[in-house]
Amino acid sequence: MIERHPDAPAPGAPIASHYRMCVGCGPDHPTGLHVTVTAGEGLTVSGRFTVTDDHQGAPGLAHGGMLSLAFDEVLGSLIWLIGKPAVTGHLETSYRRPVPVGTTLYIDAVVDGAEGRKIYMSATGRENAADGPVSVTASAIFVVVPATHFVEHGRAVAASDLSDAAARVAEVNP
Numbered sequence: 001m002i003e004r005h006p007d008a009p010a011p012g013a014p015i016a017s018h019y020r021m022c023v024g025c026g027p028d029h030p031t032g033l034h035v036t037v038t039a040g041e042g043l044t045v046s047g048r049f050t051v052t053d054d055h056q057g058a059p060g061l062a063h064g065g066m067l068s069l070a071f072d073e074v075l076g077s078l079i080w081l082i083g084k085p086a087v088t089g090h091l092e093t094s095y096r097r098p099v100p101v102g103t104t105l106y107i108d109a110v111v112d113g114a115e116g117r118k119i120y121m122s123a124t125g126r127e128n129a130a131d132g133p134v135s136v137t138a139s140a141i142f143v144v145v146p147a148t149h150f151v152e153h154g155r156a157v158a159a160s161d162l163s164d165a166a167a168r169v170a171e172v173n174p
Contacts, residue, residue: 004081024072033070044110047107051101053101078119096135099127105126106125108126120140122140
């Protein structure tokens with residue numbers, strides 16, 4: 001059974017960007033999605049992002065890859081509630097309707113279960129309101145990894161480039 005970590009952000013609290021230049025959630029990325037996420041009850045989060053001209057594929061419509069990125073970001077935020085580092089192992093996105101530029105997508109995500117190192121998650125994206133029409137759905141499997149995974153496969157960054165939570169992981173697992 002998977003449970004919420006005692007140090008997880010409280011319901012209603014924002015979940016900070018893990019890295020300021022992340023294309024999904026980084027506040028300093030010039031053309032990123034700037035996804036914002038709020039912790040929910042249990043193992044749930046809610047995210048939002050607004051599609052801009054920088055995110056279009058066909059003229060005036062969100063690029064499907066950008067929508068998948070938004071879902072990967074929101075689903076990945078569930079990891080902060082669990083308190084174990086994990087990475088995307090599989091992400092499946094279903095597009096129900098076109099998402100026009102200017103649309104704010106409201107994404108609700110939940111942990112559905114866990115088995116071994118695998119964490120199963122799902123999410124629903126709605127247009128322009130938390131109860132708006134469903135535009136995109138997704139399911140994912142995240143895989144728990146040791147914190148050293150990011151050091152071994154990434155590159156070093158200054159602690160000031162990380163969120164407080166990510167910096168704590170880096171301190172404990174340099």
